[in-house]
Amino acid sequence: MNKRTKKTIIWTVSIIIAGILGYGTYYVSSIYSGLEGLQKKGEASPFREIEKVDAKAPEPPKWEGTEPVNILLMGVDARGFEEGEIPRSDSMLVASIDPVQKKIHLxxxxxxxxxxxxGHSQNxxxxxxxxxxxxxxxAVGDLLGIPIQYYVYTDFQGFMKLVDSVGGVEFYVEKDMKYSSKADKNEYDIDLKKGMQHLDGNKALQYARFRYDKMGDFTRTERQRELMKAVGKKMQSTTSIMKMPEILNAVSPYIDTNMDVNDMWKLANVAYQSKMKGSEQVPPMKLLVEANIGGAAVLTVKDPGTLKQYVQDVLNSPVSESETNNSDTESGKQSDKQDAKTTNNAGLSSDSN
Incomplete structure (x- = not known):
């Protein structure tokens, strides 16, 4: 090999290394900027009009990455609301992450x-x-008996952007689902067919919103958990990780959180290494009591203390070897679980979709 050839190889390798380092720097800075944009402050906050009357709460404790952390995920239907107005939650989930045992409960x-x-009596x-x-x-922390350190708040548009930005998900729809409403000019009609299929953001939202069956909100919340697990698994893919700056840029306008960038980094790292341990409805059916208060159909908890113990039992259940080995195949069993579901009990009628 002559000197000219060696020089050419050295220059080529140097350019490749420089390119990799340059892309790496761009990638990291883009992710940092994207994460930073998720936390809205001042006039950018969707809660700017009610911050003065919000419950007094200290800043989230500094998270060292070793203790369990609980995140309240809230999705709202903002149709018909003016900017600055906050609608009721259409869905509420709590993601509990244990960084030591590398497990997640939903x-x-x-x-x-x-x-x-x-501060506002019962409701x-x-x-x-x-x-x-x-x-x-x-309110959620008191109900479940666990501290809620963080929240993530979004609306229909944010959810659709998230699913679209990860390329959609392959998902089994357990039955035909159809619903039409002229109230919103049919913008959010639901029309899904039974079977395994690719769900983009719009179809995923249809699936998550559907509640027009015998079990109403009971089965809807289970569908939401299954769908969120599928989206979460897709976000752990190599393709999604490489597209993370693009994903964050797409969802940032529609999301608000109280997490700072450092906590997001640590939580993302833990979540990537963790397995979904399980998902549960709260309150469970055995603790629910249907009631009518002020002319409204609501669900009361039979024994608040038992509910809190139930949550602890779920969180502290041991991780068996079989569960660890089978966690990767859980999504493949989705259709079997859905087909085996019974719908004997009647659900409550609740707010419109």
């Missing part, structure tokens, strides 16, 4: 659950967010 909260709203749990995110975190 709890979906029935929106008609009648409970104490700090449905989905009204808590109208008083601000701190109030919502405190």
């Amino acid at each position: 709890f979906s909260i029935l929106r008609d659950t009648y409970t104490e709203i700090p 449905r749990i989905n009204t808590a967010i109208t008083h601000g995110p701190n109030t919502a975190m405190k």
